[in-house]
Amino acid sequence: xxxxxxxxxxxxxxxxxxxxxxxxxxxxxxxxxxxxxxxxxxxxxxxxxxxxxxxxxxxxxxxxxxxxxxxxxxxxxxxxxxxxxxxxxxxxxxxxxxxxxxxxxxxxxxxxxxxxxxxxxxxxxxxxxxxxxxxxxxxxxxxxxxxxxxxxxxxxxxxxxxxxxxxxxxxxxxxxxxxxxxxxxxxxxxxxxxxxxxxxxxxxxxxxxxxxxxxxxxxxxxxxxxxxxxxxxxxxxxxxxxxxxxxxxxxxxxxxxxxxxxxxxxxxxxxxxxxxxxxxxxxxxxxxxxxxxxxxxxxxxxxxxxxxxxxxxxxxxxxxxxxxxxxxxxxxxxxxxxxxxxxxxxxxxxxxxxxxxxxxxxxxxxxxxxxxxxxxxxxxxxxxxxxxxxxxxxxxxxxxxxxxxxxxxxxxxxxxxxxxxxxxxxxxxxxxxxxxxxxxxxxxxxxxxxxxxxxxxxxxxxxxxxxxxxxxxxxxxxxxxxxxxxx
Numbered sequence: 001x002x003x004x005x006x007x008x009x010x011x012x013x014x015x016x017x018x019x020x021x022x023x024x025x026x027x028x029x030x031x032x033x034x035x036x037x038x039x040x041x042x043x044x045x046x047x048x049x050x051x052x053x054x055x056x057x058x059x060x061x062x063x064x065x066x067x068x069x070x071x072x073x074x075x076x077x078x079x080x081x082x083x084x085x086x087x088x089x090x091x092x093x094x095x096x097x098x099x100x101x102x103x104x105x106x107x108x109x110x111x112x113x114x115x116x117x118x119x120x121x122x123x124x125x126x127x128x129x130x131x132x133x134x135x136x137x138x139x140x141x142x143x144x145x146x147x148x149x150x151x152x153x154x155x156x157x158x159x160x161x162x163x164x165x166x167x168x169x170x171x172x173x174x175x176x177x178x179x180x181x182x183x184x185x186x187x188x189x190x191x192x193x194x195x196x197x198x199x200x201x202x203x204x205x206x207x208x209x210x211x212x213x214x215x216x217x218x219x220x221x222x223x224x225x226x227x228x229x230x231x232x233x234x235x236x237x238x239x240x241x242x243x244x245x246x247x248x249x250x251x252x253x254x255x256x257x258x259x260x261x262x263x264x265x266x267x268x269x270x271x272x273x274x275x276x277x278x279x280x281x282x283x284x285x286x287x288x289x290x291x292x293x294x295x296x297x298x299x300x301x302x303x304x305x306x307x308x309x310x311x312x313x314x315x316x317x318x319x320x321x322x323x324x325x326x327x328x329x330x331x332x333x334x335x336x337x338x339x340x341x342x343x344x345x346x347x348x349x350x351x352x353x354x355x356x357x358x359x360x361x362x363x364x365x366x367x368x369x370x371x372x373x374x375x376x377x378x379x380x381x382x383x384x385x386x387x388x389x390x391x392x393x394x395x396x397x398x399x400x401x402x403x404x405x406x407x408x409x410x411x412x413x414x415x416x417x418x419x420x421x422x423x424x425x426x427x428x429x430x431x432x433x434x435x436x437x438x439x440x441x442x443x444x445x446x447x448x449x450x451x452x453x454x455x456x457x458x459x460x461x462x463x464x465x466x467x468x469x470x471x472x473x474x475x476x477x478x479x480x481x482x483x484x485x486x487x
Contacts, residue, residue, distance in 0.1 A: 002485055004213035005066050005162040005220075009108070012064040019052045019065050023112065026067060029159045030113075039134050039144065039153035041072055042081055043113040052110050061108025062223050068109040070101060070164045071151055073117040074197065074207065077101050080111075085119040085128035088318065088330055099192035099228070100207045104164060107223040115150030115163060119332045120314075121205075122307070124174045124425050125384065126150055129332055133386050136179060137482060138450055142383040145175035148210060152179040155210050158484030162216055168205030169303065170428025173440035175210065177425075177453030178383035180442040180482050182211045182470065185428075187460050188435030189235035190225045202306055202354060203233045204432040212485050214470045217439075221463060233435070238461030250284040251465065253456075254367065255375035260296025260430065263423040269377035272444035272452045276375065276473075283472055293367050293374070294360045294430065300422065302353035303429050304341075304414050309350045311335070312342030333399050334391075337417055340402035341410040349407075361434040368436075368459035373469060378440035378453030379425045390420045431457050439466045441473055445480045 001007060011017040023045050034040050048067060052058060058065045070077060073084050076094035083089045116134045118126050126134035126149025134149045136142040137157040144153040148165035152175030155163045165172045167185040176183025188203045211217045227234060257270045277287050315326045328336045398413045431438035440453035458465045473479060
């Protein structure tokens with residue numbers, strides 16, 4: 001049996017292993033693995049032990065005290081560091097515990113440490129200047145991805161079987177693909193939000209976790225899912241029955257390997273989808289190749305508009321808190337470029353960008369009336385090397401002068417700034433903009449021994465279909481997990 005989260009939870013429930021023994025075992029793994037991975041940025045064994053001992057009926061909860069690391073971005077726990085990967089907040093501590101973290105705790109998960117994230121989560125690699133590069137356990141010369149790169153790295157290394165994560169443009173699914181893990185981005189409105197940042201990048205961002213088994217994924221999802229009356233986004237209750245038996249009827253699945261923004265897709269990513277199609281057809285599923293169903297280039301530019309506007313609003317709040325204007329020296333250069341772009345956007349252009357998200361949602365929901373699922377590569381390429389330069393000197397020079405640019409010029413700089421990163425992972429942003437659920441499954445490993453995931457999307461509220469398809473692969477031993485989990 002795979003040593004996933006529920007395996008260790010059962011050990012804790014039956015007292016075959018004490019919480020202290022388990023935490024000490026994790027501590028030894030951290031000491032051995034983390035110096036080379038640079039994935040965990042805080043670790044507080046004493047706080048976890050205290051919380052475990054003070055939590056009533058902890059062994060009766062679903063996860064029975066299973067330790068879990070939080071992401072150093074958005075997963076606030078009162079009194080814990082809250083840097084968001086930024087030098088501005090290097091000593092900042094959270095003044096409250098977020099509703100998402102409370103939800104983890106209600107399910108019997110005990111926070112133990114925090115994982116690295118890039119500054120404010122803008123990248124698909126994890127390389128915050130205040131922490132350094134987070135490395136991939138499959139090959140230390142490669143990135144763990146981002147923005148939940150630290151979370152993916154500790155799970156892939158076998159330090160934790162589950163790690164809290166978040167996804168605003170693929171930040172769960174990209175590192176899942178790069179590290180051979182399961183990465184679910186749930187339907188907008190299903191996970192706890194608040195008591196601040198209720199809209200989370202206008203609903204594009206949502207928290208969940210990185211896992212190594214479908215049962216952990218499904219159990220945590222149903223344990224966390226709920227309705228908050230104060231939340232601005234509410235998920236449709238299309239499928240709202242806890243642990244509903246999987247529908248065994250063959251599903252109709254649309255697929256494409258074409259990049260939505262016209263960038264090259266690796267032979268390996270195409271092969272991963274090809275092998276998945278062959279397997280699914282053997283299982284009786286109906287597969288149909290389609291053209292990409294929405295205007296990808298337009299959507300990605302509208303996504304960057306949201307990034308810019310949200311960043312400008314964020315720094316306006318930060319400036320008020322610091323009682324001074326923010327400068328380029330306060331942040332990393334990429335952040336400065338996004339910030340300056342946001343200050344130049346008009347309210348009307350921002351509204352129009354959000355309207356295009358809604359148009360894409362309508363197009364996708366119409367597609368899901370004909371097909372149950374949409375299959376693509378999760379990422380177009382394997383994890384980049386740590387030494388890969390995802391920008392260029394000319395782009396960095398333009399970013400230095402971002403404050404002097406017009407709105408259109410700033411938009412082009414931001415697009416160019418992300419171009420190489422986007423080419424690595426062009427498929428994930430769509431589900432964030434439409435609010436539909438998507439999952440990266442670890443089904444492929446290249447000849448260079450690097451993993452690549454495949455991605456399935458479903459209609460809003462149809463995580464059950466994602467679970468069904470994931471179980472099909474898992475039950476037929478089609479997952480290619482990190483070696484520490486191979487039975």
